[in-house]
Amino acid sequence: MKSCRPHSPWTPWLFLAPFLALFSAFIAWPLLRSLILAFEQTFGPRTVTYVGLLNFRFMLHDPMFWVAVRNTALFAFGTLVIQVPAALALALLLNRPALRGRALFRLVFFSPTIVGTVFVGVIFSVLLERRTGLVNTLLHGLIRSWNPDFAWVDGFVMPSLILASLWLSVGFNMAYLLAALQNVPSDQLDAASIDGANAWQRFWHVTFPAIQPVLNILVLLTLVGSFQLFDLPFILYADSFGNGPNNAALSIVTYLYQTGFRSGDLGYASAIGWVLTLVLVAAALLHRRLSRHEEAGS
Amino acid sequence: MSPLSRLPKFTGRILVTAVLLAAAGLTLLPFLWMICASVKTPQDYYTSQFLPGGDGLLGVAWERLTLGNFARLFREQPVARAVINSVMLSSLCSVLCTLCCAAGGYALSKFTFRGQRTVTVVILATVVLPPVLLLGPAFETLYHLGLLDTYAGFILPTLAPAFGLYLFRQAMLNSVPSEIIESARIDGCGETRIFFQIVLPLVRPMLGAFLIISFIGTWNNFIAPQVILQDPERHPLSVAIFHLRGLYGADYGMIMAATLISIAPVMALFLFLQREFIAGLTSGAVKG
Numbered sequence: 001m002k003s004c005r006p007h008s009p010w011t012p013w014l015f016l017a018p019f020l021a022l023f024s025a026f027i028a029w030p031l032l033r034s035l036i037l038a039f040e041q042t043f044g045p046r047t048v049t050y051v052g053l054l055n056f057r058f059m060l061h062d063p064m065f066w067v068a069v070r071n072t073a074l075f076a077f078g079t080l081v082i083q084v085p086a087a088l089a090l091a092l093l094l095n096r097p098a099l100r101g102r103a104l105f106r107l108v109f110f111s112p113t114i115v116g117t118v119f120v121g122v123i124f125s126v127l128l129e130r131r132t133g134l135v136n137t138l139l140h141g142l143i144r145s146w147n148p149d150f151a152w153v154d155g156f157v158m159p160s161l162i163l164a165s166l167w168l169s170v171g172f173n174m175a176y177l178l179a180a181l182q183n184v185p186s187d188q189l190d191a192a193s194i195d196g197a198n199a200w201q202r203f204w205h206v207t208f209p210a211i212q213p214v215l216n217i218l219v220l221l222t223l224v225g226s227f228q229l230f231d232l233p234f235i236l237y238a239d240s241f242g243n244g245p246n247n248a249a250l251s252i253v254t255y256l257y258q259t260g261f262r263s264g265d266l267g268y269a270s271a272i273g274w275v276l277t278l279v280l281v282a283a284a285l286l287h288r289r290l291s292r293h294e295e296a297g298s
Numbered sequence: 299m300s301p302l303s304r305l306p307k308f309t310g311r312i313l314v315t316a317v318l319l320a321a322a323g324l325t326l327l328p329f330l331w332m333i334c335a336s337v338k339t340p341q342d343y344y345t346s347q348f349l350p351g352g353d354g355l356l357g358v359a360w361e362r363l364t365l366g367n368f369a370r371l372f373r374e375q376p377v378a379r380a381v382i383n384s385v386m387l388s389s390l391c392s393v394l395c396t397l398c399c400a401a402g403g404y405a406l407s408k409f410t411f412r413g414q415r416t417v418t419v420v421i422l423a424t425v426v427l428p429p430v431l432l433l434g435p436a437f438e439t440l441y442h443l444g445l446l447d448t449y450a451g452f453i454l455p456t457l458a459p460a461f462g463l464y465l466f467r468q469a470m471l472n473s474v475p476s477e478i479i480e481s482a483r484i485d486g487c488g489e490t491r492i493f494f495q496i497v498l499p500l501v502r503p504m505l506g507a508f509l510i511i512s513f514i515g516t517w518n519n520f521i522a523p524q525v526i527l528q529d530p531e532r533h534p535l536s537v538a539i540f541h542l543r544g545l546y547g548a549d550y551g552m553i554m555a556a557t558l559i560s561i562a563p564v565m566a567l568f569l570f571l572q573r574e575f576i577a578g579l580t581s582g583a584v585k586g
Contacts (some may be wrong), residue, residue, distance in 0.1 A: 019402030030435035116518025
């Protein structure tokens with residue numbers, strides 16, 4: 001008979017070792033480093049000076065930084081008010097019980113999510129070209145007075161970015177919401193119908209409260225994601241290193257990239273990174289408070 | 299049920315289907331247009347919208363379509379190399395990352411040991427950090443380790459994502475009963491064997507989902523390889539195509555052919571495994 005052999009105290013540490021080693025070297029240590037770097041000024045990896053709070057004070061008066069903040073906030077707001085309602089509308093349409101081909105529709109809407117942002121940037125930079133781009137030629141075909149020479153990317157910076165991002169990620173939000181909708185208890189909907197509630201009342205009083213937690217998470221994810229905008233403007237405005245005409249496409253992360261890897265000041269870049277992080281963490285905490293409050297209230 | 303069900307049933311159904319078809323058409327349009335552009339000659343690119351008109355089937359001049367764009371890409375551009383790089387980097391990263399996260403998640407979910415809580419809290423706290431915060435200092439670390447512009451320099455930092463550890467920890471808490479592990483131990487089964495032959499098969503759905511999610515994530519990663527890998531020989535497709543667009547911006551056919559090559563493999567993978575993929579990505583929605 002075999003004896004009961006308990007695991008040695010080292011066993012869990014051995015399983016954890018690869019993750020922990022890599023985590024310490026490439027996440028925990030750089031994280032600490034970036035905290036220190038935020039108070040330093042660097043020129044390439046070799047020249048470093050301690051500058052105290054100078055990076056943060058400089059940021060306050062750095063017009064380019066504020067342009068980047070404004071653009072990013074604009075993009076996040078535009079994305080939020082267009083993408084989440086569009087995703088909800090698609091999910092509601094797909095959730096109708098009599099619909100045929102639901103799986104196929106879901107697949108189609110979800111498919112752009114698989115395409116990397118770089119590739120989406122390349123596709124849209126060609127789609128939105130003057131004269132030869134599909135968008136201009138289609139509009140010219142539909143509306144004769146449309147000028148096929150219209151430079152979307154230059155004339156409509158934010159709409160171009162928001163449109164490309166909508167195509168890229170509306171399907172992800174839709175899939176998330178559809179999964180939530182399919183978990184709405186059908187007996188409650190039936191009971192509401194029997195009590196004479198119309199479709200709008202059923203949506204507002206049964207469906208909406210049931211999917212609200214997921215909707216809340218999506219709002220947060222969309223905000224956090226759009227505040228990290230980088231690939232799209234970097235490709236669409238590659239000529240100006242992501243700045244765009246009159247810096248209208250410059251995002252916070254693009255500016256961080258430029259200061260860190262073009263000007264070589266990893267110190268200022270880290271300071272920008274920490275300000276972005278604090279804003280995102282604050283948004284997440286605020287979001288948590290608000291959704292707890294809602295849960296307690298209902 | 300949606301507010302639209304107020305409408306008479308039949309009209310409502312047609313209306314819904316029409317809206318969905320229109321939306322699906324708009325979604326597929328860029329793909330369709332990209333495929334058409336990639337098989338057209340430059341002349342046809344400028345004169346036709348989708349496919350060049352002619353006397354062939356459906357009024358399309360099929361005989362004028364060409365694979366020349368693809369031929370030029372492989373003959374004159376380092377695209378073959380970039381395909382190999384992308385396949386290699388994505389496969390290595392996804393397999394190693396899955397193993398690291400699964401083993402770590404196992405340790406944190408199925409053992410009790412001193413320091414467990416601290417380790418869990420510290421790792422999970424980093425989930426909220428934007429990855430770009432680490433880019434500068436990680437670049438510096440790689441420089442000091444002599445790993446800049448090496449494959450290892452790109453692979454190693456991607457292998458320990460906090461959300462991966464979290465996903466596996468949850469999956470193992472939910473679907474690996476501790477009694478099975480205990481009885482295997484009593485039967486004298488070694489710890490490594492328990493992990494590979496008992497624990498991993500029990501979380502197979504999560505393994506599958508995480509493998510594809512991290513494969514596609516690595517494939518589409520742009521900012522990290524753009525910063526870490528400088529030698530064009532080591533560029534994955536995402537970086538290669540960015541440079542191609544910059545150098546040959548007006549050669550639309552070739553650019554679209556290159557984009558098609560970059561998208562097609564992950565699309566195929568996704569079509570094969572879409573159930574696992576969508577289920578994995580949206581698993582949070584089910585738990586609320």
